[in-house]
Amino acid sequence: MDIQVKIGLRIKELRKAKGLSQEQLALKAEIDRTYMASVENGKRNVAVVNVEKIIGALGENFESFFKGFDKEQ
Amino acid sequence: MDIQVKIGLRIKELRKAKGLSQEQLALKAEIDRTYMASVENGKRNVAVVNVEKIIGALGENFESFFKGFDKEQ
Numbered sequence: 026m027d028i029q030v031k032i033g034l035r036i037k038e039l040r041k042a043k044g045l046s047q048e049q050l051a052l053k054a055e056i057d058r059t060y061m062a063s064v065e066n067g068k069r070n071v072a073v074v075n076v077e078k079i080i081g082a083l084g085e086n087f088e089s090f091f092k093g094f095d096k097e098q
Numbered sequence: 099m100d101i102q103v104k105i106g107l108r109i110k111e112l113r114k115a116k117g118l119s120q121e122q123l124a125l126k127a128e129i130d131r132t133y134m135a136s137v138e139n140g141k142r143n144v145a146v147v148n149v150e151k152i153i154g155a156l157g158e159n160f161e162s163f164f165k166g167f168d169k170e171q
Contacts (some may be wrong), residue, residue, distance in 0.1 A: 028146050028147055028150045028156050029147065030144065034145055068146045070145040070146060071145065071146055072143040072145045072146075073101050073102065073105055073143060073144055073145075073146070073149065074101055074102065074142065074143045076146065077101045085125045086167075086168035087164040087167045087168055088165055088166065088167055088168050090159040090164075091161050091163075092161055093161065094159075094160045094161055095159035095160050095161050
């Protein structure tokens, strides 16, 4: 699966697990809501600075965010 | 530490552990050599598609690349 799509799915999975709406997550991460939507939809080749913002807003860190990541289909 | 710098240092550490030159890694990753140098030097807000290429060329995956990442200073 495309890396952009995998990252988007992982963000969505964690966001839902935390009970956050896309808009709430975007606000916490200080990222534009439409940009966040396109990241979740796998439409963005998101850069690490924004990945860090999103991971932080999800209450995760890089290690926990990517744990098991490569096994997912 | 800045996320760009942390990623660059991690790439450098793994590259050296594999005995690869910056040029060899750039070739394997199919990334321009000067771009690779700037990524290692923490000068690039590198996007996930390129992170994936570099991680693959290092023989790592996302989980192994980011293991212990957040504890490093």
